[in-house]
Amino acid sequence: MTHLVNQNVIINGTRISHGVHGEGSPVVLIHGTPSSSYIWRNILPSLVSAGYKVHVYDLLGYGLSERPCDPAIDTSVTGQVPILEGLLDIWGLDDLHVIAHDIGGGIAQRFGIQSPNRVRSLSMIDVVSYDSWPSKRTNEQMKAGLDKLIKAPDADHREHFREWFYSTVQNKERLAETSMETLLDFICGPVGQGSFFQHQVMHYDPKHTDEVAPRYAELGKNPVQLIWGADDAWQVVDWAHRLHDAIPGSELHVLQDCGHFSLEDQPEKISALLVDFLQRQR
Template identity: 40%
Template sequence: MTFLTSNLLADGVRIAYRDQGRGEPVLFIHGTPSHAGEWRHIVPRIEADGYRTIAYDLLGYGLSERPAHRDTSVAAQTDLLEAVLDTLSVDTVNLVAHDIGGAIAQRFAIAHPERVRRLMLIDTVSYDSWPSATWRKIIDEELDDCASLSQEAFNTLLTRQLTMTVSDTTLMTGELLHDYLRPHQSPLGRLSFFEHQVRHYDSTYTEEIADELPSLRMPVRILWGERDQWQPVTYAERLRDDIPRADLVVVPDAGHFVMEDAPERVTREIGAFLAEPVPSQEGGDPRRVERGR
């Protein structure tokens, strides 16, 4: 699929990105094992609603640079997000973030609350919720041997994991599955996957900010697939309770990649959230609204 259209240089590294439309900026941060293409059904529709939409592949992911000696941890990706916004001359932004992208967004919103107008977290990692049991097993028992995997063995491993991301497993087949596997169809691609992504599956990055979540004052909406096999809904409920003004929307019959299971619903929820006025960030009672079951 062709989704990202250009490249930019931010903090000395090349980032593949898309920046289209006019209006209030909305930046989408993808998860793992993934790339910005996961937003392909969502972004054009939000753009059509009158927003400037920005999406990019995280460093070491997808079409972005895969540097041999550069930190691609959640903390480093958070710093790079700031550099991307500065490069694009974006002062304040609405963040829509999924999975590990949600960890980046949480950290950025805590560190730079003045730059985040609204925050939407979609099936995000949080607290000690990650890595999932299946990824933990791979990290503990197989990570050091993964670099030597054949292409066939690698594809089998990643296909098994990707199939767990959707409620409707028939979706993760054919061309869609190929698109998720495509960045890793070479020795460099396989090595990069484990070095830039899997090696940084570390809950330290979310546990160390857990006590700061109550400091967030921008509107926050949490969107979750009810059948998420990697991030149970209990973590969504915990986030809702810890973040002032946060509300929670649970999407039935959807998994961890809720944007694949229910793209229309995800688009509607993002659009509705962006259309809501931003209240004063001073005082007020936190909202506790649960919808969509």
């Protein structure tokens, strides 16, 4: 297993793992939950080969980045925006292409509306929007209380979320043979299990996208592409059409035989769409 993040930097007193690959026009990848920058492993090489300098990182509280002990440290969608801005300062980026997945889309939406002059283009893949999240299943678990899940035996926790991950893809065999155990390792064990609920699940709150939803049209000041799995069970494709309608001039591509973790199901098709879109923005 080779991680895409191979450097560390302190931003706002917390450690963020990041990596920079290739040369050319800058692209920043923002992952979602429950995942990490690892989810871009089949996408990044195509971007580098096409002549882009790809910047990737693990959100605060995710992947190889710090899992803060202090519950006052904000790892929500809104709290992640200053982390992104800090990284852009370190990378020296003022004009960049942004590609985001899942709640990474919520971060990208807030950043794109706040700083439209810094965004050259925006690609959003199976992202949250409006009050589309958390999913019905997750919402039921949250309402029932997280204590039971937090204190569950490691083996039970791991199997529970193994089934969770299977619900994100169409090609379950491929997921099992490639990234399943890595995805689970990040949210299981003595650190991962508690951190998952503290830094991810407890912040599953649609207010972070609902607050900016009335301004989605502003994202259309820059080129926007939406890519969606037709079989996305977490963010059903109806949300893709609603977001597409709200952003003037946006493009929408719906991929068949593809779930919420579309980067796992159809990385080749997504890579091709991303490269084509980016090359048209030059």
